[in-house]
Amino acid sequence: MDHSGTVALAVSTVIFALGSQPDTGRVGLRLPLVRRIREPYEGQWALPGGPLRADEDLAEAARRNLRDTTALTPRYLEQLYAFGTVDRSPDDRVVSIVYWALAESAETTSGEHDNVRWFEADHLPTLAFDHATIVDYALWRLRTKIEYSRIAHAFLGETFTLTQLREVHEAVLGKPLDPANFRRMIESSDAVIPTDLRLTGTSHRPPRLYRYNRDFAFADRGPLTLS
Amino acid sequence: MDHSGTVALAVSTVIFALGSQPDTGRVGLRLPLVRRIREPYEGQWALPGGPLRADEDLAEAARRNLRDTTALTPRYLEQLYAFGTVDRSPDDRVVSIVYWALAESAETTSGEHDNVRWFEADHLPTLAFDHATIVDYALWRLRTKIEYSRIAHAFLGETFTLTQLREVHEAVLGKPLDPANFRRMIESSDAVIPTDLRLTGTSHRPPRLYRYNRDFAFADRGPLTLS
DNA sequence: ACAAAAGTGTTGCGCCTACACCCATGC
DNA sequence: GCATGGGTGTAGGCGCAACACTTTTGT
Numbered sequence: 440m441d442h443s444g445t446v447a448l449a450v451s452t453v454i455f456a457l458g459s460q461p462d463t464g465r466v467g468l469r470l471p472l473v474r475r476i477r478e479p480y481e482g483q484w485a486l487p488g489g490p491l492r493a494d495e496d497l498a499e500a501a502r503r504n505l506r507d508t509t510a511l512t513p514r515y516l517e518q519l520y521a522f523g524t525v526d527r528s529p530d531d532r533v534v535s536i537v538y539w540a541l542a543e544s545a546e547t548t549s550g551e552h553d554n555v556r557w558f559e560a561d562h563l564p565t566l567a568f569d570h571a572t573i574v575d576y577a578l579w580r581l582r583t584k585i586e587y588s589r590i591a592h593a594f595l596g597e598t599f600t601l602t603q604l605r606e607v608h609e610a611v612l613g614k615p616l617d618p619a620n621f622r623r624m625i626e627s628s629d630a631v632i633p634t635d636l637r638l639t640g641t642s643h644r645p646p647r648l649y650r651y652n653r654d655f656a657f658a659d660r661g662p663l664t665l666s
Numbered sequence: 667m668d669h670s671g672t673v674a675l676a677v678s679t680v681i682f683a684l685g686s687q688p689d690t691g692r693v694g695l696r697l698p699l700v701r702r703i704r705e706p707y708e709g710q711w712a713l714p715g716g717p718l719r720a721d722e723d724l725a726e727a728a729r730r731n732l733r734d735t736t737a738l739t740p741r742y743l744e745q746l747y748a749f750g751t752v753d754r755s756p757d758d759r760v761v762s763i764v765y766w767a768l769a770e771s772a773e774t775t776s777g778e779h780d781n782v783r784w785f786e787a788d789h790l791p792t793l794a795f796d797h798a799t800i801v802d803y804a805l806w807r808l809r810t811k812i813e814y815s816r817i818a819h820a821f822l823g824e825t826f827t828l829t830q831l832r833e834v835h836e837a838v839l840g841k842p843l844d845p846a847n848f849r850r851m852i853e854s855s856d857a858v859i860p861t862d863l864r865l866t867g868t869s870h871r872p873p874r875l876y877r878y879n880r881d882f883a884f885a886d887r888g889p890l891t892l893s
Numbered sequence: 894a895c896a897a898a899a900g901t902g903t904t905g906c907g908c909c910t911a912c913a914c915c916c917a918t919g920c
Numbered sequence: 921g922c923a924t925g926g927g928t929g930t931a932g933g934c935g936c937a938a939c940a941c942t943t944t945t946g947t
Contacts, residue, residue: 446718448675448761491673493759497750520890521748521763523724532720534675534763536748576890602898620937622900643898644944663747663803829925847910849927870924871917 447533450500451488453577457544457594466610468560471509479529480567501538508555513540514593519577527569539577541593585611589630592651600638600646630655673759677727678715680766680804684821687786693837695787698736706756707794728765735782740767741820746804754796766804768820812838816857819878827865827873857882
């Protein structure tokens, strides 16, 4: 290992989107990985990331990862953790500052080039470095945070029904939720604003469309007004 | 600003301990700062920290900060956040990975050398860089975390009474708590184990001494088993 | 009319708060 | 005995989970 005095700094991103599993057809979490084209771990799958450029902020770098690998813009982006144990990269010393992002579900089937591929979050291949640990942690953060914070809208479009929002929660948490109580929980939280529009074309009573309350975000987390 | 391509990596630590304010005599949060002896911000107060050595883990570096500035060992240590905006240091590009620590209250009056001094957390001088923001965020994390997690024991010795533990919570949160309900809350959480010992020498019924339940820590946070 | 999901009402349980009250020790 | 905090008991309220019920559309 190279302990000659330099520590490399990288930024990686765990990107979540929703997609239906080809086998069961159920909606679940998916995330994109890139195939490594260099040693170490050549040929294995890893999180998108790269060195931090001197003229870009950390969150900017994460956004760039996301754009380069998926051509998507994150609807939610938050720093996850800085991973920096001495032995996490076999040949050199790398500290990775990892972000996690939520993106609107898009083409999550095999991408343009074969070096980027979307996987189901609970059927991942063997990952390079400590990236399996990182994904586990990101999944844990997503699941715990969705329970007390209102971030699920980030998986959806500009407007959405409360049933769609509930289905996001159900897919992330992996369990069914009571529609009536879910409705009251969301409505009383102020996270969402009703529009005059309704979703038509269904074979039943047309549900109201809602929009995310942008002001709500500022009441969210402490004294940091980031990203 | 130097954007020639190198990004420096530093580790800093916000160290909290309890101490009685000289004026009011009430117990409050205190933290140590070091006086900068170089430009930029020469003469101003800053968080203890320094560059990351290539052969030490991030948490190790934080522990070293703590030992070097206060000669204390942390009773609790956790990563806070990685701060890395491009302009946070005027002359070069520095990314700081910041830890926060709790230490048993010790000599928090002016230290041996004049370059390290303990300050009351809500009467800090002007700080160098973005360190005021960092301390604000660390305070917010401490205050929100003490409500749902059981970390207050880290300010105390090996054994303590529930009243001492309650006084820690009161000092951190800045508000009085009901002794009866606090007792039940702690006891039902399993965070603490009663000993056979009692604290004597008081002018009233001798209170039972408790010990922290080391097993409890593992049930705490997600899939990361750190520090 | 019927199906199916949207949306509303209601009840009961559990937890948390507030506060009354007894207990054990030093002086 | 009295003062002082240690420690226990208990009633009211709030929030949430469960589930019955009504509404509104398409076919």
